[in-house]
Amino acid sequence: MSYINPQTGDYALENGTAKPDPRKGLANAVYMRLMTPLGSWWVDPNLGSRLHELYREKDVPRVMLLTKQYVIEALTPLLSSQRVKKLDCEVFRPSNGRLEFYALVTTHEGEEIKFRKFIQVGA
Known part of the structure; x- marks a missing residue:
């Protein structure tokens, strides 16, 4: 399975070919679940x-x-699913007008995957 670079949304390339997901698809699963609008x-x-809904929100603490x-x-x-x-x-x-979040996923082997993303919110 090819690895999706969370910063660009494109496949990560290594020497011109798609780089395999080092976490056997888990990194891609995290990316897809966070960046795909729910129900789409x-x-x-x-x-x-539902993260896509935040673009319409005001920049307030809630x-x-x-x-x-x-x-x-x-x-x-x-x-x-026990993944x-x-x-x-x-x-x-x-x-x-900008939020940054880190999604932290810990595998059963104790490896931690940290997914970082910025979100633009209304001013």
């Missing part, structure tokens, strides 16, 4: 997150709570 994928309408809630909701199926052992999310406001 016809194969599985339960896959995705949006940080919503961000954390949406990340955890999107990744919970990975817990249910991961633990989920967490940290949200920061580096500047007005």
